[in-house]
Amino acid sequence: MPIARPEPQEPRVIAHVDMDCFYVQVEQRRNPELRGLPTAVVQYNSWKGGGLIAVSYEARKFGVKRSMRGDEAKKICPSIQLVQVPVAHGKADLNIYRAAGSEVIEILAMRGKCERASIDEVYLDLTDAAKSMLLETPSGMLESITEEALKSNILGLSSDSNNRERSLIEWFCRTDADHQEKLLACGAIIVAQLRAKVLEETKFTCSAGIAHNKMLAKLASSMHKPAQQTVVPSSSVKDLLASLPVKKMKQLGGKLGSSLQTDLRVNTVGDLLNFTEPKLQEYYGINTGTWLWKIARGFCGEEVKDRLLPKSHGCGKTFPGPQALRTTVSVRNWLNQLCEELSERLQVDLNQNKRVAHTLTLHASAFKENVIDFHWKFPSKSCPLRYGTLKIQEDATKLFDSGLHDFLGSQNISWGITSLSVTASKISDIPNGRSSILRFLHCNDSPSTSSEGYEYDSLVLNDIPLTTGNDAHLENDGYMISTQKGKGCPFASEEKVVEDHKTIADQGISTDINISGASQGKMRNKEPYSILKFFPSRDSSFSTRKRSFDSLGQVHSGCDKVSKVNSMEQEGTPSDGNVQHRASEQCDQWTFSIADIDPSVIDELPLEIQKEVRGWFHASKQTSINRRGSSIIHYFSPMKKS
Ligand code: DCP
Ligand code: CA
Ligand code: CA
Secondary structure, X not given: OOOOOOOOOOOOOEEEEEEOOHHHHHHHHHOHHHOOOOEEEEOOOOHHHOEEEEEOHHHHOOOOOOOOEHHHHHHHOOOOEEEEOOEEOOEEOOHHHHHHHHHHHHXXXXXXXXXXXXXXXXXXXXXXXXXXXXHHOOOOOHHHOOOOHHHOXXXXXXXXXXXXXXXXXXXXXXXXXXXXXXXXXXXXXXHHHHHHHHHHHHOOOEEEEEEOOHHHHHHHHOOOOOOOEEEOOHHHHHHHHHOOEHHHOOOOOOHHHHHHHHHHOOOEHHHHHHOOHHHHHHHHOHHHHHHHHHHHOOOOOOXXXXXXXXXXXXXXXXXXXXXXXXXXXXXXXXXXXXXXXXHHHHHHHHHHHOEEEEEEEEEEEEEEOOOOOOOOOOOOEEEEOXXXXXXXXXXXXXXXXXXXXHHHXXXXXXXXXXXXXXXXXXXXXXXXXXXXXXXXXXXXXOOOOOOOOOOOOEEEEOOOOOXXXXXXXXXXXXXXXXXXXXXXXXXXXXXXXXXXXXXXXXXXXXXXXXXXXXXXXXXOOOOOOOHHHHOOOOOOOOOXXXXXXXXXXXXXXXXXXXXXXXXXXXXXXXXXXXXXXXXXXXXXXXXXXXXXXXXXXXXXXXXXXXHHHHHHHHXXXXXXXXXXXXXXXXXXXXXXXX
16 A cells, blocks of 8 residues: 655655667667667567567558567558567566666666665656756856757747747746746756667657656656656646546556545546545545555655665566466466576676575465455465575565465366566665675676586575465566466467566565575686685595585474475584585585684674674674573474464
8 A cells, every 4th residue: 555755855856767669679788770669578488470569660650560460560551560579488578678767777876865666767866966067157147058958848938839949948947937847857957968868878768757756756757758857847747637538647546546536436536635634534544544644735745765776676477368277287387487497687786786585475476276265365375495496496485375275275276377476575684794795705807697616506595484365465667578377378388577576575684694605516626716715624624525605503393394494404404503514415524613713703704794793703602692591482382373
């Protein structure tokens, strides 16, 4: 449910930038011969020419739409060029599009706080940049107004094509406008500059909305496309919302919007003005009521977050109609493929960005054979995320089994799975100490791959209860290709293109990270920068071919299912929370305990590592305290399944 945020003290200047027909532009840049031609990108699927996922503006003129299949598009636009999405792991591989999105973000982030909102969208907070511009050019900003800025669409500004440029210049240079609106004009100039830079450096066009908050900026960015920008002065907000269908508003596309329409006869956002705040609260609760009251007035206090990287990673696929998976073997096969891709992306994120994901979630859609039971959904399941393809596969399988068990209850009937996805969320930076140590665990010359140097195979977040979908709400900024169910789609097996930006609503979990690494990767007999060589060991077999790196073994048994998942991790780990380095069975065994570290050695270590090793000591103490029963987990009984 949406929640109202407090309004900012000072007016903000916010932009929302969205790439035009993004995947098409990426493909056109790869193959410039496609430029200017009606083009569409199609899903990996040969049935009826594949489902269209991105359509160029040239093709849109012929009436080609995203919901169509390639064959259908060819009928209405015979010259259309269809480009297939690249494929990996038997499904769409979106890496080239993600990378292209990152190129754009790098440029857009140059002028202010930047939040990556989806594969092709960002929010920018340009307040400071706009203030600086206004300070530098207080009276009349003519010299900074670019040609691109003069193409802006200013909501509420009446102008015909003959005097358009003149009225825009006047609007930008008004001396009688209040401070807030002057800042907005500066924001529009900055966004025009940024868009021009994006075009120059990446060859991509984008569209943007510029307003005083995220909600209005987002609404505006899609109003004039492609390659245009729209400004929302405060004076135009009322008219904009008066005619805006509720369903077009973010967060009102679903049940809440439908309820407004049917229960309150609210069809446009402006219609909400007929209700007092207490009335809306009476219908929808305090938070949502206030939020509705505020959006009716164009208020939105949500801040632009400083985040250039995705909030989560998800991989999914749909199996419509006869493609439904009906055996655990087939589900496992697909889960393994999805997990493999997820694991690769997590590894890249870890290597490149030093970020770790903490929660693994499995979502599925299912049906029961010959049972019409639309209410009983396959529950989404989450557990702590352990790094390493095999571990992710293993855990995802357990989550699936658990979900299937709940889904079927005591019924012993046939079932089918029509979509599967695995998502890694709750991503955070590795704390400084650990990120520093990573440099010592990797070869300097191979920062990005797992084939050389050490790998963190398993990062486990303990203490997270296994949650069901009821708790793990998914805010979907991503896309799901329609499965065309009712249309009879015999061979279609389309990917659920799960975007990078799904969020699992906060489950109120915060805990320590348990980094452990029972290796399973390729060989790591290089040990050039290992911190381990700084420490004495009971067993001096430092020539061991393969080492794992366990730390802070804070394992608990507070929740039955979690402990099941964790138990795989715990096997062989010390119960006293010592740092222990444990080689796998086939390797030379050697162990290492914190107790073995001579504290005087620490001062001789590089500073970054000193900090981390001291953290181990600290954690070791903490752990022993926790083991005596003081951990917060002891106050809670294991989660009951609903
Ligand atoms: N996408 C997808 N499946 C969907 C919707 C979108 O795979 N159902 C992909 C392809 C799009 C990209 O995400 O190119 C961005 O989606 P947008 O909704 O922003 O649409 P476009 O960028 O293609 O077009 P527009 O110019 O309307 O923004
Ligand atoms: Ca777009
Ligand atoms: Ca978009």
